[in-house]
Amino acid sequence: MRDVRGAWAVAGAQLRKWHEEPVVVQSVRSAGAATVAYVIALRLSPEPAPLTAPLTALLVVQVTLYATLTTGIRRVNSVVAGVVVAIAFSVLVGLTWWSLALLILASLAVGHLVRVSEFVPEVAISAMLVLGVTRVGDTAWARVLETLIGAVVGLGCNLLFAPPVWVGAAGESIEDLARRVRRLMLRMGEEAAGRTPVEHATARLHEARRLDHDIVQVDAALRQAEDSLKLNPRVREGLLHRIVLRTGLDTLEICTVVLRVLARTLTDLAKERDPEPLFEPQVGATLEQLLSEVGDAVVSFAVLVTTDISQNAESAESRLAAELSTATATRDKLAQLLLDEVQRDARQWQLHGAVLTEVTRILDELDTEHRSRRLMEELDRGTREERERRDHLVRLRQRLRMPRRPRQPRSDRNRPPVSGRSL
Numbered sequence: 001m002r003d004v005r006g007a008w009a010v011a012g013a014q015l016r017k018w019h020e021e022p023v024v025v026q027s028v029r030s031a032g033a034a035t036v037a038y039v040i041a042l043r044l045s046p047e048p049a050p051l052t053a054p055l056t057a058l059l060v061v062q063v064t065l066y067a068t069l070t071t072g073i074r075r076v077n078s079v080v081a082g083v084v085v086a087i088a089f090s091v092l093v094g095l096t097w098w099s100l101a102l103l104i105l106a107s108l109a110v111g112h113l114v115r116v117s118e119f120v121p122e123v124a125i126s127a128m129l130v131l132g133v134t135r136v137g138d139t140a141w142a143r144v145l146e147t148l149i150g151a152v153v154g155l156g157c158n159l160l161f162a163p164p165v166w167v168g169a170a171g172e173s174i175e176d177l178a179r180r181v182r183r184l185m186l187r188m189g190e191e192a193a194g195r196t197p198v199e200h201a202t203a204r205l206h207e208a209r210r211l212d213h214d215i216v217q218v219d220a221a222l223r224q225a226e227d228s229l230k231l232n233p234r235v236r237e238g239l240l241h242r243i244v245l246r247t248g249l250d251t252l253e254i255c256t257v258v259l260r261v262l263a264r265t266l267t268d269l270a271k272e273r274d275p276e277p278l279f280e281p282q283v284g285a286t287l288e289q290l291l292s293e294v295g296d297a298v299v300s301f302a303v304l305v306t307t308d309i310s311q312n313a314e315s316a317e318s319r320l321a322a323e324l325s326t327a328t329a330t331r332d333k334l335a336q337l338l339l340d341e342v343q344r345d346a347r348q349w350q351l352h353g354a355v356l357t358e359v360t361r362i363l364d365e366l367d368t369e370h371r372s373r374r375l376m377e378e379l380d381r382g383t384r385e386e387r388e389r390r391d392h393l394v395r396l397r398q399r400l401r402m403p404r405r406p407r408q409p410r411s412d413r414n415r416p417p418v419s420g421r422s423l
Contacts, residue, residue: 026061029157033057037153044149047142052079056150061157078119079147081110082126095131103127170245171306173221177214177252178302181259182295184208189291192266193284195277201263201270208260215253222249243378248305251371255298255362262358269351280341286334287355293327294362301366321368331359 034054041053060075085107093099107127111120126143188204222245269278279287300323304316335356342349364370 029161030058030061033061033154033157034150036157037150040153041146041149045142045146047146050142050146050149052143052146053150053153056147057154057157058150060151060154074116074119075122076147076151077114078111078116078122079126080144081114081116082107082123083141083144085110085123086127086131089127089131100128100131103131170218170222170224173218174245174249174252174306175299175302177211177218177256178299180211180214181252181256181298184211184259184263185291185295185298188263188266189288192278192291193281193288195275196266196270198267198270198274201267205260205263205267208256208263211256211260215249215256218249222246243375244305247371247374247378248302251305251365251374252298252302254365258358258361258365262355265351265354265358269348269355272348272351280337283334283337283341286330286337290327290330290334290359293323293330294359294366297323297327297363297366317368320366324363324366324368327363331356331363334359 034057037057038050038054041047041050045053056075056079060071085103089099089103089106093102104124104127107124108120111123114123116123129143184204184207187207191200191204266278278284297320300316300320304320307316338352338356342352
């Protein structure tokens with residue numbers, strides 16, 4: 001009985017995971033929107049197989065509501081522009097090899113003029129499809145109608161079924177990045193505590209450089225999360241969520257850059273001291289301890305920036321502050337040990353100082369006070385930009401609502417002004 005319950009629990013958890021998977025949600029929403037658009041187009045379009053409507057709905061529906069709105073508008077503009085170009089060419093010339101070349105050039109130029117961004121090729125595709133049929137006029141307007149149907153269905157799909165907020169996926173990506181940084185720090189610390197061959201130090205340097213690719217992937221997930229927070233009725237403080245995640249990723253990116261520089265410093269030190277150990281035993285053990293503590297602080301920082309509940313955020317901030325305090329004390333101990341070693345042997349004092357400087361830079365970036373100042377600056381800037389956009393919309397609305405002056409009749413324009421003396 002327990003085994004059956006456990007199996008049902010695992011199956012339920014797996015279904016919930018699939019329900020939250022972006023690929024599954026995107027596939028279901030796209031298939032449903034395309035089907036509905038095709039059914040509506042069968043009733044409204046004169047074409048026997050109005051496949052443009054489901055194609056447009058399939059391309060318009062995106063993971064986030066904000067992306068759906070912006071993509072739908074640009075796609076409709078691109079298709080309508082292509083249809084207009086095709087109608088103009090059908091009146092002037094027929095379909096030949098040279099007219100096709102001119103049509104493509106003109107469509108691409110028009111696409112850039114109407115600013116449809118990534119849908120510039122769609123202008124040329126629409127123009128070629130419309131020009132290649134016999135009844136150009138009927139097919140052109142039918143294609144416009146089908147495009148509008150697909151765009152409206154795609155937009156309505158996300159309006160009726162609000163897409164999920166992808167903050168959780170972005171938070172998991174940020175935490176995974178922090179854990180990869182911690183693992184690299186642990187390996188670098190273990191190797192620094194003993195004799196480090198140049199090949200091993202170089203391998204750690206290449207691993208640190210590969211973190212740049214991980215940051216690109218995390219940034220893509222974060223951009224998706226930021227789009228999902230825009231115009232989403234489920235989110236009340238979208239600006240705060242976006243700023244917290246974005247500033248957190250910026251801090252981790254700085255830490256990875258500094259870590260790459262630290263790996264380069266240790267590689268240069270391994271080349272200089274080969275075949276001797278990088279540091280004296282006590283210095284190496286202290287550096288290993290320091291990198292382990294800094295790695296723990298990096299993970300705690302990632303947990304802090306991805307935590308929603310205030311109580312959990314307070315505990316995460318307290319844990320981060322304690323770990324930074326411990327790491328700072330270990331850093332001071334390492335600084336004294338390095339000073340003593342440099343006084344005994346000053347051959348690689350620049351590299352020893354660089355190691356201490358780079359670790360200190362990471363600690364400064366993770367500092368809670370530094371992060372609070374950064375958050376306040378970004379919140380002020382974001383609030384100011386939103387206020388400026390609202391003021392601009394208010395002024396535009398006032399201009400549109402401004403009453404026009406009544407025009408004076410022509411018969412009264414040349415009439416002399418009425419005064420009391422003339423009466």
